[in-house]
Amino acid sequence: MQPILPLTFILLLAVQSPAIAAQEPGIESQDVRALKSLQLLDQRMHTTGYRLVSANSEFCTETVPHFGILLHDLQQYGDQEAARLALGFSRPIAINAVAPDSPAAIAEMAAGDGLIAIDGTAVQDVAIDAEKLADEKPEYRRIAAVKEKLIEAAADGQVTLAVYSGGANQLITLTPVKTCRSQFQIRVSAKREASADGDMVSISSALAEYVRDDEELAAIAAHELAHNLLKHRERLNAQKVNRGFFGQFGKSAKRIKAAEIEADRLSVWLMANAGYDSQAAIRFWTRYGKQHGKGIFSASTHYRWKKRVKLFEEEIAKMQQMEPVAGKYAPPSLVGGEPE
Structure with a gap:
């Protein structure tokens, strides 16, 4: 055998x-x-x-x-x-x-x-x-x-x-x-990682295998899509953010973390509008966080998993207080609301 x-x-x-x-x-x-x-x-x-x-196309500028x-x-x-x-x-x-x-x-x-x-x-x-x-x-x-x-x-x-x-x-x-303008791909890799470059959302094969269901896969994809929709790469480049070793410190780390927080907040709105259970983001990061600490990235640029879960809970609570229009919730960060 x-x-x-x-x-x-x-x-x-x-x-x-x-x-x-x-x-x-x-x-x-x-x-x-x-x-x-x-x-x-x-x-x-x-x-x-x-x-x-x-x-989510009606909320995208491109x-x-x-x-x-x-x-x-x-x-x-x-x-x-x-x-x-x-x-x-x-x-x-x-x-x-x-x-x-x-x-x-x-x-x-x-x-x-x-x-x-x-x-x-x-x-x-x-x-x-x-x-x-x-x-x-x-x-x-x-x-x-x-x-x-x-x-x-x-x-x-x-x-x-x-x-x-x-x-x-x-x-x-x-x-x-x-x-919305964005592509998606599976990248063959033994590492559990995901990324967004402004146009493409990439999720590694190892991470795609790790998720328990399509709801959790959507949670990861929605987070990376949020980076593209919020033009984080363009914004961080304009701010001359260092993405190397020194990007883990000072202003660069602070700006990268702010982008990660924005993407987390937007992701659950994108999920809900697509008919996915936004609670899957909580389930995924709770399980992943307990096993791996901060999550996919173990750097100062990302919240620890408990804080990420709290962000998701806050955004889901906001949605629950709203009346959807034609089954959709208008994400504040895409329709003129100030990112937090």
Whole structure:
């Protein structure tokens, strides 16, 4: 009997070390299992992110068109044969996930459907601006260019996609919905961590595995999304905040902590509007805090878990005193209220 390996270890092996995988007997099946597990995490993250950005769009100053699909490219995987087998690629660029109740879901699109063309432009003919995409790894530039083309096409209000699905080519016309501007991804890592860079919310595979349910995953995603919606990276950069070792002291630490407090407060409003139980933030940080002290980050820039829980309780109490409008609570920090 083969030993059962931790999922994160298998993911790291399959995604980051294809050369090692090819040398180990029996490892190919592990690659396939790992990629399938990674796809499940991607699908959970995509569903959670879509719910958060679509439900809160009316409170966001920046919105983008969204169809509810997550694309991926065969060439972004180290072992392309394993990826083709595990993930059901029918074309080099395919759908990795479809968010429930999204335009793509209504059109009955599904993971594995191959993307052939966008408004008549074949995906292989989509221009790749090497200078604009210089920060992307080479294997991710094509998918980044295709995603950008999809957003540009959506500006006209409708997009016609040529897809390969169910053994045949189809034309599907989609009307996008407006969502808050933010993307979501699972980053393969054995560390439990999460981050936001102003556009992308990243949650490590280890942390996504640690959560007990989708409600807790939403609590983490909502906190990081709050950083993006409140433009914390831009604000901290403008204040010349040091994010290195010296950022743990003085004005930099104080400003980073203030941003973390704002994100905590906003996160439970974002969760509630998306239909998630805001109490999940309390449950997650209580459990994580008891096990790991301050939480994901053990620095002076973050409150200890008991103070974080108190912040959540205060914000939930505020919501309970309000009457929702069409089932939504207007977050004070997004509609003109002063961040605390």
